[in-house]
């Protein structure tokens with residue numbers, strides 16, 4: 222199978238798995254796992270933060286950041302396409318009792334003006350605007366990279382109103398590969414930020430949430446409360462350390478492969494719109510005359526190619542270390558045939 226469904230499907234390489242065997246281990250819940258500690262301090266440094274906490278997933282990083290930063294009745298401002306709003310089971314409401322204020326950005330990116338308009342005045346009866354979230358890169362925005370100047374203006378607007386700020390950096394390193402901007406610079410003004418290891422970095426699971434020492438102390442308590450504390454978590458952290466040592470350059474390859482596939486898909490007659498392809502995600506729409514997205518997914522699957530349906534006629538293709546140029550050529554050839562009516 223040529224698997225373009227998501228970079229979450231990246232399979233750990235043999236070398237990564239080998240790195241696990243020799244990892245020194247201890248009880249993480251007691252702060253005694255040296256491999257996990259090494260990963261946390263490495264990510265904290267990389268993101269320019271005081272401390273970091275290893276979590277089982279990016280979803281847990283988002284949910285715990287909301288829990289640490291908000292009280293029930295507070296409001297979280299984010300883009301309408303954000304993972305936090307759409308794919309986390311309504312947990313901001315269920316776990317933290319917050320309401321969400323979705324903004325209509327372009328390709329997942331909103332402006333300082335949008336933030337200013339969304340912030341609520343002090344009031345006896347409105348929710349309290351508390352936390353601002355951005356997603357770097359914006360997944361449903363087609364992997365769009367938040368430009369630094371927009372981040373800076375949004376941060377300055379948010380901070381001037383006393384908001385807490387959080388970056389969902391699931392694919393921050395794809396943005397870094399694209400722009401060459403240091404991850405710590407992107408993260409500079411955020412109170413909390415995390416990166417995911419189970420996507421382009423190729424680890425089986427794990428994400429690291431960074432912030433101040435006080436933030437991380439509170440995050441640890443919530444991790445424990447939610448059952449996320451682990452024991453010999455070094456077996457997972459070792460794979461993440463391996464990824465930092467060996468797989469960061471992969472993000473640039475993934476971005477380049479997506480650009481080349483996107484260029485070719487864009488030229489197909491039935492493709493009526495494509496989000497700008499900036500990193501490793503391609504989102505495109507097909508015309509009403511073409512098969513539906515679900516039909517296209519099914520037909521491609523029979524031909525050994527996996528992609529995702531994200532709307533009636535919207536499809537998503539994601540590159541990661543599972544696929545290469547030859548897989549891209551197969552995808553384009555099979556898609557061309559399916560769009561021309563092939564079964």
Ligand SMILES: Cc1ncc(COP(=O)(O)O)c(C=O)c1O
Nearest residue numbers: 278279280304356360389391417
């Ligand atoms: C932008 C974004 N945020 C958060 C997540 C959640 O990460 P995880 O799958 O590690 O829980 C994802 C997963 O696809 C994502 O794309």
